[in-house]
Amino acid sequence: MEYLASDKIAIVDLGTRNITEDELDEDLVLDKIGGAGITKHLYDQYAVENPIVLGTGLLTGTLVPGASLGVITAKSPSTGRISHVPLNLDAGMELKYSGFDYIVIKGTADKPVYLWIHDGILDINDADDLWGKDTWAATDHIRSEMGDDLIQVLGIGQAGENGSDLAQIGINYWQSADRMGFGKLFGEKNLKLMAIRGMGLLEISEPEDFMDDCAELIATIRKNPTTQKQGIAAAAAALGEEDLGDFLDPLTHRHMACFNTPVATNTFIFTEEDPALLKESAVPEPGFLLTDIFPLIVLKKAGLSAKDAGILLKACAKYGIDGAAVAELSAKSGLTDPAEIEKSFPDLKGPVESTGGSVFSPWAAVGKEINENWERRQAVAYILGLHPIWLQIATELTEEKLLDLAGLGTEMEFTPDTLDEVIGDILA
Amino acid sequence: MGIQIDALKCTACMACELACGYHRDDAFALLSSCIVPYRGREKKNYVGVILKEEDSLVAARPEGIEINRIGEEQDPDKEADASAKPMLLRESCDLCDDVDDGPLCITFCPTGAISMA
Amino acid sequence: MESRSQETEFRIPKIGIYTGKGASHSWLWFVEIFERLGFYDLSFLTEVDLVCGGLENMDVLAVSGGDTFAIAEALGPQGANRLKAFITRGGLYLGSCAGAYLPLNSSKEHLNHFNFVPAKITNLTKTLPQNHGLKEKFCTCYGCSYIFHAVREAVEVTTSGMPPFGVSTTFTAPLYGGPPMTVTNPASVLATYTDFTHKTLFLVDRKLAEKTLLGNAAVIREKMGLGHLHLFGPHFEHPHFSEANLFLTNAMMHDLPYKTIPAENPEDGMAILAGSEKKGFIRDFKRELSNSRIVAAGLEMIPLKWTIGSKVYETGKIRVFLEALWQRIRSFERDGSILVRAGEDDRLVQTALHVTENIRQIKKGWDQKTDTLETATALFGLLNKTSALFLGIYFRSKLFHSVLENRI
Numbered sequence: 001m002e003y004l005a006s007d008k009i010a011i012v013d014l015g016t017r018n019i020t021e022d023e024l025d026e027d028l029v030l031d032k033i034g035g036a037g038i039t040k041h042l043y044d045q046y047a048v049e050n051p052i053v054l055g056t057g058l059l060t061g062t063l064v065p066g067a068s069l070g071v072i073t074a075k076s077p078s079t080g081r082i083s084h085v086p087l088n089l090d091a092g093m094e095l096k097y098s099g100f101d102y103i104v105i106k107g108t109a110d111k112p113v114y115l116w117i118h119d120g121i122l123d124i125n126d127a128d129d130l131w132g133k134d135t136w137a138a139t140d141h142i143r144s145e146m147g148d149d150l151i152q153v154l155g156i157g158q159a160g161e162n163g164s165d166l167a168q169i170g171i172n173y174w175q176s177a178d179r180m181g182f183g184k185l186f187g188e189k190n191l192k193l194m195a196i197r198g199m200g201l202l203e204i205s206e207p208e209d210f211m212d213d214c215a216e217l218i219a220t221i222r223k224n225p226t227t228q229k230q231g232i233a234a235a236a237a238a239l240g241e242e243d244l245g246d247f248l249d250p251l252t253h254r255h256m257a258c259f260n261t262p263v264a265t266n267t268f269i270f271t272e273e274d275p276a277l278l279k280e281s282a283v284p285e286p287g288f289l290l291t292d293i294f295p296l297i298v299l300k301k302a303g304l305s306a307k308d309a310g311i312l313l314k315a316c317a318k319y320g321i322d323g324a325a326v327a328e329l330s331a332k333s334g335l336t337d338p339a340e341i342e343k344s345f346p347d348l349k350g351p352v353e354s355t356g357g358s359v360f361s362p363w364a365a366v367g368k369e370i371n372e373n374w375e376r377r378q379a380v381a382y383i384l385g386l387h388p389i390w391l392q393i394a395t396e397l398t399e400e401k402l403l404d405l406a407g408l409g410t411e412m413e414f415t416p417d418t419l420d421e422v423i424g425d426i427l428a
Numbered sequence: 429m430g431i432q433i434d435a436l437k438c439t440a441c442m443a444c445e446l447a448c449g450y451h452r453d454d455a456f457a458l459l460s461s462c463i464v465p466y467r468g469r470e471k472k473n474y475v476g477v478i479l480k481e482e483d484s485l486v487a488a489r490p491e492g493i494e495i496n497r498i499g500e501e502q503d504p505d506k507e508a509d510a511s512a513k514p515m516l517l518r519e520s521c522d523l524c525d526d527v528d529d530g531p532l533c534i535t536f537c538p539t540g541a542i543s544m545a
Numbered sequence: 546m547e548s549r550s551q552e553t554e555f556r557i558p559k560i561g562i563y564t565g566k567g568a569s570h571s572w573l574w575f576v577e578i579f580e581r582l583g584f585y586d587l588s589f590l591t592e593v594d595l596v597c598g599g600l601e602n603m604d605v606l607a608v609s610g611g612d613t614f615a616i617a618e619a620l621g622p623q624g625a626n627r628l629k630a631f632i633t634r635g636g637l638y639l640g641s642c643a644g645a646y647l648p649l650n651s652s653k654e655h656l657n658h659f660n661f662v663p664a665k666i667t668n669l670t671k672t673l674p675q676n677h678g679l680k681e682k683f684c685t686c687y688g689c690s691y692i693f694h695a696v697r698e699a700v701e702v703t704t705s706g707m708p709p710f711g712v713s714t715t716f717t718a719p720l721y722g723g724p725p726m727t728v729t730n731p732a733s734v735l736a737t738y739t740d741f742t743h744k745t746l747f748l749v750d751r752k753l754a755e756k757t758l759l760g761n762a763a764v765i766r767e768k769m770g771l772g773h774l775h776l777f778g779p780h781f782e783h784p785h786f787s788e789a790n791l792f793l794t795n796a797m798m799h800d801l802p803y804k805t806i807p808a809e810n811p812e813d814g815m816a817i818l819a820g821s822e823k824k825g826f827i828r829d830f831k832r833e834l835s836n837s838r839i840v841a842a843g844l845e846m847i848p849l850k851w852t853i854g855s856k857v858y859e860t861g862k863i864r865v866f867l868e869a870l871w872q873r874i875r876s877f878e879r880d881g882s883i884l885v886r887a888g889e890d891d892r893l894v895q896t897a898l899h900v901t902e903n904i905r906q907i908k909k910g911w912d913q914k915t916d917t918l919e920t921a922t923a924l925f926g927l928l929n930k931t932s933a934l935f936l937g938i939y940f941r942s943k944l945f946h947s948v949l950e951n952r953i
Contacts, residue, residue: 004456062456063446063536090442090467097458119835121828136471144912147840147905149468173471197839201457211450215535218443222538230439230539253473254490257439260446262538264439268473278436278491280474287473459842466846478846482744515845516861517868 001026003205003410004058006099009042010122012115014189015107017124024101030412034058034101036084036382037422039073042104043082049106050075052185054087054095054194057385058406061096061202061259063214065221066390066397068259070095071382072154076180078165078355083180084426085361086381086388087154089266089291091171091196093259094152096385098198109190114155116146117196127192131161134318135170136285142195155193156183157320158346163187165350166325168316174266174289175313175323177363177388179355183320205411213405218262220396227262227393231255235265236293238393239364244296251275251306256289261387262394266291271310288314292363294354295327302331304338312338319345324354324363359427364388379423430545431463431521431531433477433488437541440465440475444533444542451524451532462521463533463542477541482520557586557944558604558801563644564933565591567615567854568608569925570862571642571721573869574782575607576936578790585944589933592619600631604802608644610721610780612854614685616647617655625658632661633770635802639793642723645776649724653688662767662774664733666724667757668693674749681850681857682722683748694722695754696747700779701740702763702789710735710796716788717742718763718779725778726762735775735796736764766796773800812884812945819882826890827878830935833897834874838867840904847911851921858925863904866928870935883942893934900927 001007001024009022032038035057042053052074059067070092076083087095099120112127130138139153153172160167160183167183170176186192204210221227226238231252233244248267253275257264266289269275273286288310290296295316299309312330315338316323329348330341356362358370360378374392381388384402391397403414445461452460462480466487469475479486487494524531534542560579562572579587590599590606600606606628608616620628628648632638640647648661671690676683684693699717706713725738738758741747747754763778780786781793818826844860851858877883903924910917 061446063443063450065538093442118839119831121832121835123832144909145905146836147908148843149470150843151839199457199459199835199838199842201453201455203455207450207454215529218536218538222540227538254436254475255439256473256475257441257538260441260443262441264441270473279489280469281472283472285471289473464846468843468846516859517845517864 001029001101003203004062005029005101005202006120006200008100008120009102009104010100011046011104011106012122012124013107014105014109014113014124014191017109019122019124026412029058029410030414031418032425033383033406033414033418033422035060035069035385036071036073036379036426038102039071039084040082040426042102043073046104046106051104051106052182052189053102053104055102056092056096057381057383059402059409060385061093062204062409063211063260064386064402064405065214065218066261066387066394067385068092068261068387069381069385072169072178072182074180074182074185076182076355077184078181078350078352081359083359083361084382085169085176085178085180085182086363087171088177088258088387089152089171089174090259091152091154092385094196094198096198096202097200098196099200105189105191108188112190112192114142114192115194117194117198119198119200130192132158134158135320136173136318138193139172142193146195146197148197151195151197153193153195155320156186157318159183159319159321160187161192162346164321164346164348166322166348166352167320168322170317170320173317174291175317177292177361179322179324179361179363181322181355204409206408210405210408213401213408217396217401221262221394224396230257230264232265232267232290232293232296235263235389235393236297238263239293239389241293241297244293244300247296247300247306248290251287251310253277253287258387261390263390265387265389269306269310271307271314288317292323294363295323298324298327298331302327302336304336308336308338312341315342315345321345321348322354325350325352328352328354360388364392375427376423379426380419382426383419383422429523430481431479431486431523431533432543432545433479433486433493434541434543435476435488435490435493437539438465438475438477438488439539440467441538443536443538444477447532447536451527452519460518462515462518478515480515480518480520485515557584559586559588559602560584560605560607561588561590561600561603563595563606563608563616564589564929565593565595565616566619567612567617567643568929569611569643569856569858570865570928571610571780571782572607573865573932574780574784575609575639575641576869577784578782578794580940582794583947585940585947587936587940589937591933592616592624595620595627596623598627600627600636603631603636605637605639605797606631607639608641608647609782610642610644610723612856613643613646614655615854616643617659620658621655622658628659629661629769632772632774635771637772637797637800637802638774639777639797640774641777641780641782642721645724645778648774648776649726661769662765662776664726664728664762664765664767664776666692666726667761668695668725674753677748677750678746679748681852685855693749695749695757696741696745697721698746699742699744699786700738700758701742702736702779703739704736704792705734707732707735710799714788715739716786716792718781718786718789719783720779723778723780724776725758726765726776728762728765733765733767734762735766736792737761738763738778766800772802775800810948815884815886815941817882817884818890823883826883826894827874829894830897831874833894833901834867834870836901837897837904838864838871840901840908841867844904844908844911849907849911849917851918853918853922853925858921863924863928866932870932873936873939877939877942880942881946883938884945885938889934889938893931893938896927896931896934900924900931903927
């Protein structure tokens with residue numbers, strides 16, 4: 001696969017520590033396009049070994065607005081379904097540039113390990129130093145040991161290590177969109193984390209046309225007033241949820257976007273520092289990056305202040321437990337003190353409604369009913385590698401346009417029929 | 429005429445870095461860009477933008493712009509010292525002089541954080 | 546051996562490149578030129594190699610930038626004798642920047658073993674002029690005097706047009722501390738400094754810079770016995786200056802020994818790695834190269850610098866080494882078998898591992914605000930060593946494949 005790819009699939013057996021590499025067959029891409037289309041295919045191929053499959057969309061890492069997405073596909077311990085979770089922030093991009101298009105993880109390590117994925121090299125390293133650490137300490141440790149602050153870390157905290165159904169794979173220090181309990185799968189495999197960093201390069205089949213189209217898209221998008229508002233509160237409002245602006249504004253420091261995503265769907269609040277401070281804070285942990293709308297709404301309704309909500313969600317992120325599940329369960333129990341809720345983490349159990357009823361994480365479903373239209377739009381996002389919340393907002397990114405761009409980028413032809421088939425496979 | 433950066437509008441999406449990388453390498457890559465959102469203080473949410481110009485290194489910090497002439501001695505108390513020639517291997521900004529619509533970082537920045545002075 | 550003066554059978558010259566003590570990173574630029582020319586018979590020589598007879602079979606020795614005093618001290622009188630013997634029997638010496646200073650007459654300790662060229666430098670002074678920037682790159686002590694550097698970056702040079710070096714042309718080349726020279730024999734001057742460019746950085750008052758440089762020799766050619774020395778003040782080998790590269794190449798081609806040393810079979814005495822053995826070796830090396838490169842990419846944003854000997858090193862220079870190796874890994878992976886000396890593959894991987902360890906140590910040192918000079922000193926030595934080891938294997942293998950193709 002010459003364009004928009006590294007042309008590499010890695011099959012990692014944690015039990016034998018054996019790693020094999022395959023080329024990314026162009027026929028596979030023609031057939032399944034990319035992202036969840038191919039991760040699902042690979043999952044089915046290795047299904048008996050209960051694999052976790054990581055991948056990126058066909059357009060991930062390009063200048064198509066919102067092309068930030070990575071995907072994790074696995075059997076959810078919470079729902080029992082083959083499910084797909086988006087990797088947002090900079091994790092999807094980093095995976096794309098890491099030298100691997102897809103990674104299949106199977107087997108169970110005999111002792112804690114982590115994967116170091118860099119420039120087409122995949123190493124299985126011992127994680128004795130890491131096991132037991134919360135996600136923040138683990139991320140700090142890896143970045144310090146490897147010598148780079150931009151390494152993206154997909155990891156679990158104690159929740160995953162202890163086999164909680166609510167365990168989440170976090171992204172660096174933050175909550176991810178994992179509502180499916182994939183953190184438990186990592187823990188079961190003795191896989192503490194995956195550290196990813198890449199200096200790759202993606203060739204484009206028709207670069208000028210591709211870039212012209214991207215430039216045209218972004219120019220159009222900039223004229224859309226919905227896309228000019230930034231932050232998690234604005235994203236919530238754009239999705240039809242209540243406005244969290246008043247709730248969060250007093251603590252808001254800055255809004256942060258996922259890779260190449262025009263609307264910043266994340267907001268950093270300062271809970272231990274003056275949010276108006278512009279120079280670098282002397283406080284080592286001044287606040288938290290809010291990345292998930294649902295728990296904020298639930299916690300607000302439960303009567304927590306924005307500060308307490310931030311403190312609680314930070315504790316969730318560190319422990320590696322799904323903040324949405326915690327919010328839901330603590331709202332049911334009536335607990336509102338973050339410290340008390342945190343104490344209850346080890347005992348929290350599902351089922352929770354926040355896993356949603358779809359194969360896709362409901363992280364992008366806030367305010368919208370999970371119906372066929374929503375699922376189709378999610379499928380397109382996960383196949384082509386677009387930010388799933390962004391794709392709900394950016395109606396300019398039609399399926400036709402995206403398939404055109406896929407063709408321009410890869411010199412391959414992708415038809416609406418193929419897309420329908422792939423979506424059908426994923427939703428089956 | 430040159431690039432102007434409003435760091436407070438920046439959301440660290442890296443579109444500028446990727447666009448500049450494309451300008452250098454005719455492919456999508458990030459190692460050659462002369463404009464780079466600084467992401468190294470993730471826990472503190474301290475984000476700025478660094479731009480390598482021909483004669484200077486621009487650090488667009490949230491608290492203000494800092495311009496260091498490359499090659500000149502700097503205040504030893506200040507952290508950024510352009511005489512140490514950061515980004516040695518990267519070409520300096522040429523304002524995408526061969527691109528009809530001008531600098532690609534401006535074209536692709538979704539928030540208008542980058543503009544032409 | 547006589548230098549080329551008529552059409553003759555041409556063999557690929559055996560070229561030695563100095564990579565030992567005192568060499569900085571710019572020797573990699575020579576590598577690039579030679580690779581472009583298809584001159585794959587390259588040897589990477591440390592001071593020990595040179596002293597122990599490494600020049601015996603060479604046609605050309607290239608010494609690029611770095612710390613002239615360190616190079617001279619490392620080579621010592623034995624190295625100087627070897628070098629003299631090499632040139633007088635017909636070898637070609639290419640000296641750029643520090644490599645240009647080395648053979649100029651001098652009374653200073655260590656340098657005084659290398660009095661091969663009776664040219665003077667015009668940037669020697671007893672009283673330092675006022676410095677206008679880049680203090681740490683402005684001057685070097687020279688006994689009771691100083692060598693000062695009037696400008697840096699691209700300067701304009703004009704070739705003399707002396708036959709057989711074609712007509713007089715003007716182009717630019719980068720100056721990073723190399724000498725402006727005067728000679729008694731004008732026929733020795735191949736190029737002079739003629740102007741500055743908009744990119745020229747002035748470290749002294751412009752008038753003084755003009756006086757020091759303009760009209761003085763940027764490139765000189767001297768005969769010694771049957772051989773020649775080409776001394777370049779600016780880095781004519783810098784990859785971004787194609788006209789300068791072309792001039793250097795043409796001059797070199799003219800003064801190559803008439804009968805080059807017959808090429809040995811590159812595979813003699815070598816182990817051939819192929820298949821899974823080759824794959825495993827490259828993977829192990831690539832792993833460490835990637836590890837180092839990742840840290841280096843982050844370090845290049847950090848304004849850290851070290852003075853090692855009399856030379857200033859910045860973090861960006863770490864990437865210069867690593868990128869030079871990284872860009873060659875791909876073809877290394879694709880090409881057929883590779884040739885290694887016994888244990889060379891393991892040595893390369895181990896050295897690369899040490900590079901990773903040191904570079905990570907520097908990052909930690911920066912984060913913890915501790916001194917990193919010792920680590921940096923070790924690191925740059927290791928980078929030279931790793932690069933020389935890898936490129937030795939790389940070019941030996943390339944030569945092997947090109948020889949094989951010719952045999953078929």
